[in-house]
Amino acid sequence: MPPVTTFTVADDHPSLQGHFPGQPILPGVLLLDEALRAVETADPASRLWRIGRAKFLKPVRPGETLVLQHERLANGTVHFTVASHGELVAEGLLEPARVQG
Numbered sequence: 001m002p003p004v005t006t007f008t009v010a011d012d013h014p015s016l017q018g019h020f021p022g023q024p025i026l027p028g029v030l031l032l033d034e035a036l037r038a039v040e041t042a043d044p045a046s047r048l049w050r051i052g053r054a055k056f057l058k059p060v061r062p063g064e065t066l067v068l069q070h071e072r073l074a075n076g077t078v079h080f081t082v083a084s085h086g087e088l089v090a091e092g093l094l095e096p097a098r099v100q101g
Contacts (some may be wrong), residue, residue: 002071005038011062026060031090035080039094040067048099052077054092060084070094 009016009026017087036049060082062064066089070080082090 002069003038003042005034005041005068006065007034007068008065009060009062013062016062024062026062026064028054028056031056031060031066031082032064032092034068035070035082035092035094039070039078039080042070043072044094048097049078049094050097052093052095054090056090058084058087058089059090084092 004083013026013030015027015030019025019027032051032054039049040047066081066086068080070078076096078094080092080094081088086101
């Protein structure tokens with residue numbers, strides 16, 4: 001079973017101010033940040049990632065509890081999903097970043 005991270009979007013999260021007035025939704029970049037954090041926590045040795053693909057399927061509202069799962073694939077990429085109440089709200093792929101040097 002893939003690793004699972006559960007988190008709740010705080011009603012007073014600073015990113016909700018102005019995004020959008022009267023109808024606050026969590027910016028997708030924060031879902032990506034949570035996915036990166038979960039992958040790095042599970043495997044601290046792998047620290048450099050790039051976003052290969054991200055789809056945001058449903059708005060996330062303040063107070064929602066989200067379940068994030070991720071799985072490393074055979075080619076080294078990581079597939080992640082984020083769900084709320086059993087419904088997928090985001091999914092994507094993280095790819096190992098190539099360091100130039």
